[in-house]
Amino acid sequence: MKITHLERRNGGKQRNSRSKGGLLLRLELPSKSGLLCAVRGAIERLTESFGFSPEDCRAVTRAVDEALTNIIRHAYCGRADRPIELIINSIHRHPNPKRVIPKRPVQRDGSNTAEGLEILICDRGPAIKPEQMCMRALEEVKAGGLGLHFIQQGMDIVEYTRAKESNRLRLVKYIHAPKQDVTS
Amino acid sequence: MEISTRKIDKTVIVDLSGDIDLGNTPAARKAFLREVKENRVPRVVINLSKVRYIDSSGVASLVEALKASRDVGSRLILIGLSTSVREVLQLSRLLKIFEIYDKEEEALAV
Numbered sequence: 001m002k003i004t005h006l007e008r009r010n011g012g013k014q015r016n017s018r019s020k021g022g023l024l025l026r027l028e029l030p031s032k033s034g035l036l037c038a039v040r041g042a043i044e045r046l047t048e049s050f051g052f053s054p055e056d057c058r059a060v061t062r063a064v065d066e067a068l069t070n071i072i073r074h075a076y077c078g079r080a081d082r083p084i085e086l087i088i089n090s091i092h093r094h095p096n097p098k099r100v101i102p103k104r105p106v107q108r109d110g111s112n113t114a115e116g117l118e119i120l121i122c123d124r125g126p127a128i129k130p131e132q133m134c135m136r137a138l139e140e141v142k143a144g145g146l147g148l149h150f151i152q153q154g155m156d157i158v159e160y161t162r163a164k165e166s167n168r169l170r171l172v173k174y175i176h177a178p179k180q181d182v183t184s
Numbered sequence: 185m186e187i188s189t190r191k192i193d194k195t196v197i198v199d200l201s202g203d204i205d206l207g208n209t210p211a212a213r214k215a216f217l218r219e220v221k222e223n224r225v226p227r228v229v230i231n232l233s234k235v236r237y238i239d240s241s242g243v244a245s246l247v248e249a250l251k252a253s254r255d256v257g258s259r260l261i262l263i264g265l266s267t268s269v270r271e272v273l274q275l276s277r278l279l280k281i282f283e284i285y286d287k288e289e290e291a292l293a294v
Contacts, residue, residue, distance in 0.1 A: 033207035040203070040237065058268055065239055069206045146240035146276050153275055 024050075024117070025088040031072045031123075032080045039086070040065050046088065050117060051175055059154030060117065060173050066147040067121050067169050074132065075125025075167060087120040093174055116156070116174035127162045187215045195227040195292060201234040204242030212242065216249035216260075226258050229291045233264025238272055250282060259283065261291045 025046055029035050043064050047057040068084065076082040093114040133148060152158055157172035185202035196219045204212055219228045230246070232238075246262070253260040261283045265273070273279045285291045 033205070036205050036207060037203055040205075055271075058271065062239070062272070065205065065237075069239060069241065072206060146243055150240055150272070150275060 022089055023087070024090055025086075027086040029084050029086070030080060031076045031082040031084055033069075033072055036065055036068055039068060047117070050090070051115075052173070053176075056173065056176070060119070060171075063151045063154040063171055063173075064119060064121070066150045067171070070147055071121070071123045071125065071167075075123045075128070083124055085120075085122040087122075089118040089120075091116050091118045091172065114174040114176075116172055119171040119173075121169045121171070122166050124166055128160065128167055133160070185211065187211060189215070189219065192292065194225070195229060196223070196225040197229045197231055197288065199231045199234070203237040204235055204245075205237065205239045206241055209239070209241040209245050213245035213248065216245060217252055220249055220252045220256060220258060220260065224256055224258065227261065228253065228258065229261045229263055229288065231263050231288065232266070232269050235269055236266060238269050240276075243272060243276055243278065246282070247278065261285065263288055263291050 025042065027039065027042070029039070040061050043061045044057055047060045052060065064086070068086075071084055072078065072080075093116060151171070155171045155173050157170065159170040161168045161170070185200060185204060185208040187201075188199045190197045190199065198215055198219060200212060202208070216228070216230065219225045228249070230249075250260050263285050264287070265284060270279070273282065285294075
């Protein structure tokens with residue numbers, strides 16, 4: 001597994017209002033199931049240091065793990081020597097929710113922008129047919145079909161694209177403000 | 185991941201340790217089904233207290249073992265769910281499907 005860039009952010013205690021966004025982590029790894037544990041460890045640490053809640057750290061880690069599992073199982077049919085690329089960027093959500101701005105300074109001035117992680121996972125397997133991406137109904141008690149649920153439930157944006165003989169899954173998770181109790 | 189089994193009277197306890205993911209789910213599934221289908225143990229307790237992470241394939245293996253236990257008329261019990269494992273079963277809407285206890289003594293007492 002090759003790690004080409006990693007930026008830690010103040011141990012998750014305080015986020016620097018002047019810190020730059022952009023690339024946080026880039027991994028190139030073969031499609032070995034034995035590496036999933038190492039990737040989960042990296043994602044856990046990264047999401048913790050980024051300031052996500054423990055629940056959201058687990059959600060992002062689970063989504064990435066399930067996405068990689070799907071690639072190994074379905075795109076590469078269990079082959080352990082195929083390439084997977086994982087890129088994690090810090091991003092901002094503009095007040096206009098359709099406009100996502102990467103690589104901008106963090107705004108902590110009370111504006112409505114939200115900080116988050118953009119995770120791009122690319123493989124060189126065959127194109128995924130829409131019918132292959134179906135989720136089973138949760139009411140059914142049966143084995144299988146849960147991975148996509150975990151990805152959808154855990155992330156704010158899930159997008160799949162096919163380009164240049166690669167599959168690209170884009171996952172985005174924003175840091176959500178803690179829910180406030182309404183006591184009055 | 186490590187898997188071991190203990191027998192107490194008519195109960196077999198399957199102790200799991202580590203993460204249950206794509207790489208080791210087949211071993212876990214094999215252990216569950218061996219006790220339920222092959223050995224026809226009347227009560228199988230799966231101890232997840234040392235399992236930090238379980239993925240969808242691990243959940244699928246638990247569901248398969250539960251179905252097999254229903255087919256043969258035995259009981260399958262989960263104990264020691266961590267926050268992470270409980271969360272995954274909750275997301276899968278499977279928490280109420282399984283018989284779950286916090287501690288081994290509780291599972292053996294019922």
